[in-house]
Amino acid sequence: MIMEETNYFKPKIVAFCCNWCSYAGADLAGNNRLEYPANVKIIRIPCSCRLNPLFILRAFQRGADGVILCGCHPGDCHYSTGNYFARRRMTLLFSMLDFLGIEKSRTRVEWCSAAEGVRFAGIMNDFVEKITKLGRCKKLEDVRCSR
DSSP: OOHHHHHHOOOOEEEEEETTTHHHHHHHHHHTTOOOOTTEEEEEESOGGGOOHHHHHHHHHTTOSEEEEEEOOTTOBTTBSHHHHHHHHHHHHHHHHHHHTOOGGGEEEEEOOTTOHHHHHHHHHHHHHHHHHHOOOOSSOOTTTOO
16 A cells, blocks of 8 residues: 555544443543544444344445444443343354455454443544554445445
């Protein structure tokens, strides 16, 4: 990749956040005026276990350069065991993404509570920095979806 391209590259990041913890953590980060990149698009989901792995594949197909799933800490899930199911499902998805040729570092799972606004902002800043270094993801990109 040419150096000039990396200076202007802003990755498209999709963050699926649990309604009860991570989304509230993002809200707290915003209320405290903590900064994280605006190219992180947050999608609120009822629980981390409700995230269908096809949504992540679809995000990559639609041009996302990185996808992160944020949920409640294990043991603190509003729905008791939801994040345990999400962790198992994401482990399987990681192996499928590896099979498809997408770097594992383009996806991430993090546990963040409603009181951890600073942690949420730090996670997003770190993830965007890593995806920026990786560059654009073209592996599953659908040409019809790019603009």
